[in-house]
Amino acid sequence: MSDVISSRLSGRRSQWPIFIALVLVAATIIYPLYFVLITSLRPNPDYLADPFGLPGTWSLENYVKLIQVYGVDRAFLNSLMVCSVAVVVVLVLASIAGYALAKLPVPGAKIVTGTFVSVMLLPAPVLIIPIYLVLARLELVGNYGGLILVYVATGLPFATFFLTITFRAIPDEVLEAARIDGAGFFRTMWSIVRPMGASGIATLAVLQFLGVWNELIFGIILIPDQSLRLLTPTLAGIGSRFVTDQPLVSAGLFVTASIPLLLLALASRYIMSGLQAGVSR
Amino acid sequence: MTSVTSPLAGVASAAPAGGTPRKPGGLRKRDRVAGLLAVLPAFLIVVGFMAFPVGFALFISFTKTNGRTFEFRGFDNYVGMLTDPVVHQVFLNNLKFLISVPLVIFVALIVSVLLFERVRGWRFFRIIFFLPNVLSVAVIGIMFRNAFGYDGGVNQLLRLMGQEPILFFTNASYSIAIIILALVWAGFGYQALLLLAGLTAIAPSVYEAAALDGAGWWQRLWFITLPNIRRVLGFVFIINVLYTFTSLFGFVYVMTAGGPGYDTTTIDYLVYLRAFSSSNLGSGAALAVILFLFIGILTLIQNRVFRLQEED
Numbered sequence: 240m241s242d243v244i245s246s247r248l249s250g251r252r253s254q255w256p257i258f259i260a261l262v263l264v265a266a267t268i269i270y271p272l273y274f275v276l277i278t279s280l281r282p283n284p285d286y287l288a289d290p291f292g293l294p295g296t297w298s299l300e301n302y303v304k305l306i307q308v309y310g311v312d313r314a315f316l317n318s319l320m321v322c323s324v325a326v327v328v329v330l331v332l333a334s335i336a337g338y339a340l341a342k343l344p345v346p347g348a349k350i351v352t353g354t355f356v357s358v359m360l361l362p363a364p365v366l367i368i369p370i371y372l373v374l375a376r377l378e379l380v381g382n383y384g385g386l387i388l389v390y391v392a393t394g395l396p397f398a399t400f401f402l403t404i405t406f407r408a409i410p411d412e413v414l415e416a417a418r419i420d421g422a423g424f425f426r427t428m429w430s431i432v433r434p435m436g437a438s439g440i441a442t443l444a445v446l447q448f449l450g451v452w453n454e455l456i457f458g459i460i461l462i463p464d465q466s467l468r469l470l471t472p473t474l475a476g477i478g479s480r481f482v483t484d485q486p487l488v489s490a491g492l493f494v495t496a497s498i499p500l501l502l503l504a505l506a507s508r509y510i511m512s513g514l515q516a517g518v519s520r
Numbered sequence: 521m522t523s524v525t526s527p528l529a530g531v532a533s534a535a536p537a538g539g540t541p542r543k544p545g546g547l548r549k550r551d552r553v554a555g556l557l558a559v560l561p562a563f564l565i566v567v568g569f570m571a572f573p574v575g576f577a578l579f580i581s582f583t584k585t586n587g588r589t590f591e592f593r594g595f596d597n598y599v600g601m602l603t604d605p606v607v608h609q610v611f612l613n614n615l616k617f618l619i620s621v622p623l624v625i626f627v628a629l630i631v632s633v634l635l636f637e638r639v640r641g642w643r644f645f646r647i648i649f650f651l652p653n654v655l656s657v658a659v660i661g662i663m664f665r666n667a668f669g670y671d672g673g674v675n676q677l678l679r680l681m682g683q684e685p686i687l688f689f690t691n692a693s694y695s696i697a698i699i700i701l702a703l704v705w706a707g708f709g710y711q712a713l714l715l716l717a718g719l720t721a722i723a724p725s726v727y728e729a730a731a732l733d734g735a736g737w738w739q740r741l742w743f744i745t746l747p748n749i750r751r752v753l754g755f756v757f758i759i760n761v762l763y764t765f766t767s768l769f770g771f772v773y774v775m776t777a778g779g780p781g782y783d784t785t786t787i788d789y790l791v792y793l794r795a796f797s798s799s800n801l802g803s804g805a806a807l808a809v810i811l812f813l814f815i816g817i818l819t820l821i822q823n824r825v826f827r828l829q830e831e832d
Binding site: 399472483499500 | 548551552554555556558559561562563565566567568569570571572573574576577580587631634635637639640641642645646647648649650651652654655656657658659661662663665666667669670671672673676677680705709713762765766767769770773774777787788791792795796801804805808809811812815819
């Protein structure tokens with residue numbers, strides 16, 4: 240393949256040192272994660288006796304403790320639920336808006352895109368006080384509805400921008416043909432825009448899911464009740480209380496990282512292609 | 521022209537392009553109504569929960585409030601902030617975290633040049649280097665705090681070498697250094713990929729010509745590669761600066777909680793502290809407004825710089 244053909248800076252002979260350097264850099268990423276995984280699978284005394292060796296006793300007791308004492312299973316499921324709902328709502332609203340901005344004569348389109356672009360890079364710390372007060376007034380603090388609403392609002396600007404660009408690539412002739420066949424707005428969205436923009440929509444879905452899964456600050460302030468918190472804020476709480484039990488915290492780390500790692504393994508193609516498109520928050 | 525468009529440059533050029541397709545006249549009005557209705561839900565949510573809150577924060581910053589009653593106080597919160605020694609210290613802390621910017625760019629540059637050689641398996645390495653980017657800052661932060669904790673990997677290594685363990689997080693300099701290390705670890709891979717895209721856009725013929733002229737590896741790196749990716753380098757530089765002012769909250773929250781004292785408290789973390797542990801939300805809002813203005817100015821500078829560079 241083209242892997243070997245185009246060596247731009249150096250000749251082929253000098254590839255080995257470069258390969259070894261890359262392996263070393265990769266090790267700085269892989270080894271800490273390996274260490275976390277191995278540590279999570281052993282009891283604390285076993286870890287303290289020989290931290291760098293393989294476990295003397297393999298055990299799942301840390302994971303059991305996370306579930307029985309800290310309700311991490313509930314937090315995990317709640318996270319999955321909140322992320323899924325937020326991502327689906329963002330995708331639906333952003334698809335509809337993105338299609339209109341890409342292909343229909345929207346009155347005030349400049350105002351809409353201008354607003355979206357100017358709030359896209361808004362850092363969360365600027366928003367926490369007013370959003371908390373607004374949601375408190377609407378009695379949405381402490382339940383998932385308010386949190387989902389905030390995730391949808393913060394996700395929409397980038398999502399709409401991204402899908403507008405994606406849908407612009409759909410040829411006008413195809414849409415015109417659908418119109419002549421009598422397809423209405425939603426029919427066109429479902430049978431033409433959705434399949435033709437599928438890879439863009441998939442990329443966006445993965446990026447948004449990661450964003451919501453990993454979010455911390457709104458997840459803390461909008462769900463004050465510890466027992467209702469989603470997984471990432473729960474982990475932050477466990478992590479800051481149990482400094483001395485490294486295996487327990489490692490298990491929490493692994494549970495929280497599992498879904499993102501799984502997504503990267505399954506959808507690296509989509510994630511890598513979305514990467515050029517934006518530094519989303 | 522390079523084929524690398526920065527996300528922000530893309531944003532700027534996308535703005536004026538909304539909806540101008542050619543359409544036969546009769547259907548146009550119906551299309552306008554459909555277009556408006558399609559955009560409205562997303563627009564209302566974004567205005568209600570992002571644009572309006574910014575305006576509301578501005579209003580709050582001029583009041584003394586507990587969240588229920590608002591008492592207009594003019595610029596009191598801003599004056600109070602400018603004379604607050606904690607705010608001064610916290611701003612200086614943010615400046616200290618800027619040390620991470622050259623570090624992460626340096627590592628990213630090395631990695632991107634290595635990847636650019638397209639040695640066997642480079643696609644796989646690309647995914648490995650991207651890996652920290654899918655993890656939450658909470659995960660990365662706790663991982664580093666664990667590693668440097670009393671029983672953590674680093675202290676275990678010190679014990680093996682017969683040294684006394686170090687209480688890293690009771691010392692301000694160590695704490696800052698560890699957060700910076702976490703920032704570099706979390707950021708270099710993604711930025712290496714951005715720089716790699718810049719490198720890929722350089723025409724191969726340039727290198728072939730240089731090779732014929734007998735230019736060595738370092739000469740080619742210094743005289744061809746680096747000048748050709750200065751635009752991407754500039755972009756990476758600015759996102760890093762923005763990042764150190766807006767996105768340290770997660771790291772600080774899980775690693776040090778701002779301590780010891782206020783030694784690792786950053787502006788975004790102070791906004792959180794002031795918002796939920798003081799009786800006056802107004803002062804927290806004033807800090808948020810200043811942060812917002814600061815970010816806005818940096819973004820404007822960035823747009824200006826990139827426009828200038830696109831012209832030459």
